[in-house]
Amino acid sequence: MGAGPSGLMSAHTLARLGYRNVTVFERNDRVGGKVHTFDGVVQAELGALLIFPDYEVVLGLADELGVPYLPDSQRKYILDENGALWEFQDFLRQRYDAEEIAVAMDNYAKALETFASVGASYTDLHPDLTLTFDAFVDKYDFEPVARLIRSRMVGFGFAYYEQVPAAYYMKIIGSLVQVGESELEAPPTVIFPLPKGFQALWEAVADPLDVRLNAEVTKISRAALPGGRPITVTINGQQELRFDRVIISAPLPSVADFLDVTDEERDLFERVRSNRFFVTVFAVLGLTNRDAWFFDANSSPDRINHVAVWTATSQRRVVSPNFAAPVFTAYQVAEWQATDAEVAEALRSDVSAAGGVVAEVLVQAEWPYFPHVGSDDLAAGFYDRVEALQGQLGTYYVGSGVSIETVEHAARYARDLVMTHFPDRNR
Ligand SMILES: Cc1cc2nc3c(=O)[nH]c(=O)nc-3n(C[C@H](O)[C@H](O)[C@H](O)COP(=O)(O)OP(=O)(O)OC[C@H]3O[C@@H](n4cnc5c(N)ncnc54)[C@H](O)[C@@H]3O)c2cc1C
Incomplete structure (x- = not known):
């Protein structure tokens, strides 16, 4: 069924x-x-x-x-706490020196190898995979890699390192960030x-x-x-x-x-338990980018309800004359007790902080998400x-x-x- x-x-x-x-x-x-x-x-x-x-x-x-x-040809950026946008590699380089990145890459590659079996099954789980992911990252010492990917994990609705056991992240993190010859790589994605x-x-x-x-x-x-x-x-x-x-x-x-x-x-x-995940498609004034932005500063539990990622919706057909305006899709992990008005207000404030105004919400979906x-x-x-x-x-x-x-x-x-x-x- x-x-x-x-x-x-x-x-x-x-x-x-x-x-x-x-x-x-x-x-x-x-x-x-x-x-x-x-x-x-x-x-x-x-x-x-x-x-x-x-x-x-x-x-x-x-x-x-x-x-x-x-x-998928959309460019993806990480928005930092100062409102600056960074490409994947540059976000890492402006926070960590080459030695720290090299050590983290090495430790991350070893952890992927050690815990490869969780990709296929959660049975006979190693006890370390039951630690919350932030504790697991500390233990296996690859914080720069985890920091790089944090806004993606939250953007994809998996929410917070402080709360979710490592088994879940270790099952999928290898799809999101790979160790290349000399640097970390985000593999190119595909869309229908x-x-x-x-x-x-x-x-x-x-x-x-x-x-x-x-x-x-x-x-x-x-x-x-x-x-x-x-x-x-x-x-x-x-x-x-x-x-x-x-x-x-x-x-x-x-x-x-x-x-x-x-x-x-x-x-x-x-x-x-599940997360509450909102997807809102909205027309926006004052923003013209054609990209996806992952909000690093919103990827901790105290920023729940706020936008985790938004993407410019590049192919669209809109019927209202208002919509010469770009159309964006925003993703928010929300508290179960938050009202619709609070979720809408969090979106408005994030758009406003980026210099835009929500002109109209065109469609919204709410999902129970990520059972764990x-x-x-x-x-x-x-x-x-x-x-x-x-x-x-x-x-x-x-x-x-x-x-x-x-x-x-x-x-x-x-x-x-x-x-x-x-x-x-x-x-
Ligand atoms: C906003 C969002 C973005 C996502 N982005 C990605 C992505 O980029 N890449 C990716 O790989 N995954 C992504 N996912 C996750 C992916 O969509 C899900 O993991 C996947 O759809 C799960 O499949 P499923 O069959 O387990 O459950 P579902 O897709 O939820 O399907 C279950 C079905 O069962 C039906 N059903 C439930 N109860 C009954 C009942 N009593 N009688 C009859 N029918 C019933 C439901 O109506 C539903 O159609 C995303 C999900 C969301 C919500």
Whole structure:
């Protein structure tokens, strides 16, 4: 269930393995989940947009299905606490000397190598990966590298080094910053061009599959049935259907709302927390840049609600005559208790500090984002327990809650889970 990247990748892989009776239920009227290409007063990605070169599953699907993608040509800068903009390398050089950078690069490369296995799985986790990332960076001594990447981690919604266990960052940091011959490099990214955007890839994946839209799974019942099979799935509170197995890609904290959870499932899913992530597409006066700015000064917990990154939305179609003005997309991690007015005020103040004025908000999306657990739960083997659940009572879990919040990781985990647990029927 769920027609985001993980649900669709599960169904796509099952189809490849020769399974015919596979149905994907999606409560929205579109596929894609947190991949959402908006086409209204403006065209913009309200969810995922960037593809890194090591996204083998996503790029493999795009090649297989003939969905075009392009190198991302937008220039990316880091905005420092004094309002100055820096290119990736220069930000580092103006803060650290060559010796400090060389030592940090070396230590970072060693840490990536030592903890490479977290890229594939969180099971049997090394205890140091349960430290908060700032403590981990101190221990492995690569603070300059971590500082360079901090505004990107917050900009991508993963929030704060002081709060999030190192396992999560170490799983993805190698995609964001690599050790080159003599300097750190941010690998070039790829985008799916508007107007079709990133969602078109998931529409192409969904096309040959049996995907039911506007079909919310409201109940899954396994308990009364011996061995858990068949499983009864209720759609929109009305239609009951029977299946041998279910793959769940809904956010883990929501699973107890529709599944007859066991004590173990309930206990695990209650531990998961998420960030609140706003995406606001707005017309702005007084700013003319065509770039992406990562706000270094807003990448600590005391600056929650403020803009973590904004990008000039280069391809657009706007209908109001006001909009000779450039259109930007801003990303904000927000407090759960913040009001919409407070989030809007934080955006206005950041735009104003940069010399601009928000002329009009064109569209906004709010997402529960980056499901994760804290250091204690990680250390207590949260993911070992989740992995032990896979296949129990004919139930499997995929999605960002069991991998991490990127399209590639969600899709890769789903593909690997199906390949591991479902025998190939073509043989
Ligand atoms: C603003 C933003 C920017 C991002 N940028 C990037 C990026 O640049 N690069 C990148 O790799 N990733 C990015 N991501 C992350 C990426 O989009 C997600 O990690 C990915 O979409 C997760 O896939 P998923 O299948 O686990 O979940 P989702 O995409 O959330 O899909 C889950 C689906 O399940 C459906 N569902 C839930 N409950 C039910 C139910 N009861 N019945 C039926 N259907 C249900 C939902 O409607 C949804 O469609 C971004 C995300 C956001 C929000």
